[in-house]
Amino acid sequence: MDRISVNRFSFRRKGSHKKNKEENAEPEFNFSTLSYISQDEAEKMNEELLSEYAFNEVQLLELAGYSSAVATAKCYPVEKMTRDNGAILVCCGPGYNGGVGLVCARHLKLLGYRPTVFYPVKSNLASICDSLSRQCESLDLPFLSYFPSESHLIQDSYNLVVDALFGFRFKPPVKDTFASVIETLKKVEIPICSVDVPSGWGAESASPDGLQPELLISIAAPKRCAKLFQGKFHYLGGRFVPRTLEQKFDLKLPPYPGTDCVVELKTQKSTEDEKPDDTGE
């Protein structure tokens, strides 16, 4: 970057400012260079955000959950929902992924949907998730006491399912309580939106025993397993990664449009004409 002298500080040096978007479109991000991180890197990044960068878990969960809700809303607008005024089933696991799901449910409610939460196992993130579930309750979100035993029950009552059961820390196999949940979800015909990692997959690879979501919302950076994602929509959310952390992990990520908290990752070879509503300019 050119050194600018004090006297000329108010003058704009040719080419030294950002190009006006209307005049010169920024070069399109090349999605073949998109970074995918390993489970180890994901853990380390998270650890650094909480220590070096002094973020609080609650902040990160909030931003991640909010992005997940926005991405879901973009792909599945509430006006297009046919069942029960935008009814959605949000399945929350026992760990951080579940925490993100609770936040996501709350924001989906504020965005006009009618989420129902399934949250069977309070995690060892007790105080955080406790508050998060209370917030859901304060918005009148119902909590299921047991999981519907058959897939058609889910299909009949809900328009889509948010899968926030397991995230990047998960290692197969799925244990008892959740094994049957995942088995049932595998059979539903309504779209599934997975937060960060399709549940049942590990962070590094797909699993035939896991879910096959239609929408995947990667948080902060896509995990390696996302390379094997076969669904329709892939979004990146969690717009909180500081530049220096990106550099440290050598992350190549597309720019977020304007002030949006999500960006579509055009990694899917979708032949659909129906594109999600993109409010970016």
Next chain:
Amino acid sequence: MSDRKEKRSKSEGGIPPGNLGQFPNENNRSIPDIAANVPLMESARDGQRGTEKYHEKSEMAAGKGWGVAYYKQDYPERDLDDDVNPNDTLVQDVSSTAVLTPLDDDLVGEVKELEDRGNWTGRFDFLMSLLGYSVGLGNCYPVEKLTQGNGAVLVCCGPGNNGGDGLVCARHLKLFGYNPTLFYPKKPNKPLFDNLTKQCQGMELPFLSEFPTDVEVIQRSYSLVVDALFGFSFQPPVRPLFAGVIDTLKKVETPICSVDVPSGWNVEEGDPNGLQPQLLISLTAPKRCAKLFKGRFHYLGGRFVPRALEQKYDLQLPPYPGTDCVVELNTGNS
């Protein structure tokens, strides 16, 4: 750690704004780290972490309250298929026959109760509304259109919660492509503010050691000023340090964007001689003094109010369009 510090002093764009008169070079630290230099405020409520109060205890005891104003009116149902300019649906008319709530010591108590029960996880949910603030600012002053210093923004943070809001806002603005510089002379001695400050440092945001007293300097260096000095719990008098800052800001021509309440205004009656921001973003609900706002843009941000609160206090708030976290309020100002 030291690597990161070096990277910070070689920030993009040459001289970090506010340090004029000094050429950055390898031997000079261009911006002193504020954490090292700033005397910290004593806080009587150090034990309280997370369950941040919005109000000072002493202010409550003094019996003074603050109004949460809302604008009562019917919002006509607007079908987006109507033959209407889509932009119009974003602007909600604010009725001139606004009905104001009586002052609610009750509201204060209730908010604290909710916080204690863990419904609001500390201030973090509220801080999300700062994302709304930053988005609103981004809508009104898109970074590509700013001319001074690559989207340079001066973010002035006061000694309380409004100041903390400014820190969060600055971080979001950086992610949106602006170049914020912080002025944060009085950080409270609490983990929340320590962490918010550290987060800003992690985003490579410089902190000024002193406020530029020359109006020209501010105008040349920054395209916008964010006023996050005082919020709705402000009680006069303003201490001299901040009085000087406000005096200077009153003279700059750079657009000022206030967080929730223009700093120094009486939260109910405003202040005709006070700061006149161009953009006001009310968080959660407009405060009574917002009726006297004469600037160009008034937005409502922070669509995160639980319904229980909304109903209990009969907050009549316009709907947020789509997935947006801000909605423009029609001020009737040009």
